[in-house]
Every structure is written in structure tokens, then in C-alpha cells.
Amino acid sequence: MRETDAWLPDLAPPPGGLARLRDGVRAQGRHRRVAWFAGAAVAIVAVMLALALFPGWLQRYRVRGEWAEVVRQAVQSPSPGRLRMIDGAAVALESGQAGVRLYLVQPVRGSRASSQR
């Protein structure tokens, strides 16, 4: 018998601890699934609200896309006669080199007509 046995008798823990832990582990799994679905729902609602409340963002995104398209076409079209502008304008600049054509391109917001130059 140890010296401390008299001071520190062994106590039995109340029953039901392991069952409580099992319930807790199961409940945590359920809570995690609920939290995941709730998070997804909140994210979807947030995106829809953003699209509804900030339509200007969509417009700017579209203009940026058109500007990229103009640049792509300008690069792919070596002849100035085949340069096609969509909602934009281009000015030929002096490149200083015979084999290089240089353009300043700018999309024009609100203009729907396409131009063939």
C-alpha cells in the first residue's frame, strides 16, 4: 500500500461518460454537415445579391472582355484593312519599324455598333 493511498482514495467516476462522448462525436458530425450546407446556401445568396445589387460590375466585366477581344484580333490581323473593332476605337501609331504595326485601342462603353476598318 502506498503512503498516499490513505490521503487519496480511488473514486469511481459517475456512469454514462462514454455514452455521452459517443453522442457528442455523432452530433459533431451532424453539425458539420449542417454547417457546410448553411455555408453553401449563404455563399449562393451572397453571389445572387451581389449580381442583383451591383450590375455595373457585370458591365465592366463585359467591357474588359471586349477590349481583350479587340487586342487579340489586332494581333492576329497583320493588315490594317482587316482590323475589326467591337464597341471600340483604334488609332494607328508610328512604330518606327517597318515590320511592326502599333495601335492604340480603346473600348467605347455604351456603343453597340461594330465597325469594320
Added chain:
Amino acid sequence: MLREEALYASYRRLERSLYNVLYRQLWQAEDCQDVIHDTYMRLWERRAKVDEATLDPLVWTTALNLARNRLRWCRLWRHAPLEEAAELSVADDAEDFLATRRLRAALRDLPPASRDVLLLSHFSDLRGADIAQVLGIPAGTVASRKHHAMERLKALLGDDHA
């Protein structure tokens, strides 16, 4: 990665010793149960980072930290423990009740690290190096802290239990 079966196995293995150590700190059966439950739930939440090989020392460290937090919270909000109700559940007759009160006062007077060393040495199956790791103290001081705690307890309790 901690598996569910390993969690339950550790609970079965350590519940009794955890309860005994925590009871000598919190003196409330329900608080001890809550701390043990919260310890395992916390480890389950972090199961991806828990190594089963070191699970038991981690359980002890977490449980002792949670018990300290609970005591700190009680002191902060001045929650007085229900001494008599808790102790009567342990000691049925008046003589044992008084002895438990004296023990409680004596343990409270010990330095926390020495008290934890004494309780872990008595109730847990941890070796000296593991106790040092759990408590975050140098391994070489475990034996001396335990000896010091024993001497202090003897002095504080007199010949009542010796």
C-alpha cells in the same frame, strides 16, 4: 490521424484516473465529467493532427489545461463551489467529511506543479518523463517535486492519515 475507436479506447483507459486527478482540483463531480468530455471532444475536433501514439499524454495535458481554465473562470466570476454537497458525495460520514476538507485545504496550499506531480504519480500510469512532458517541467524535478509535495502534505495533515 485519430480514429474513433482509438478515442473511445483512450477514454476507457484513462477515465477513472482523469476523474480522480481532476476531482482533487475541481472538487465537483459534474465539473470533472465536463472537463473529461470537453477534452476528448476537443481532441476529436483536431483528430487530423493527433498522433495516436502520443494520445494519452495529450489527453492529460489538455484535461489539466481545461481544468485550470475552469478554475480561473470560477475565480474571475467569483463562483463559489458547493463544497459540502460535493464532498458529502465522496465521504459519507462526518469524520471522513472533515478529513476530506483538510485534504482539500492541504492540496490547495501546495504549489500547483508539485500538486499535479503528486496526483499524476498516484493516479496515472505515466512515468516520470511523461509526467514532466505533460506538465511542461524538467524531467529531473519530478521526483523532487513529488517528495516535496509528500512532505508538505504530511506536515499539513499531521498524523490524521499517515
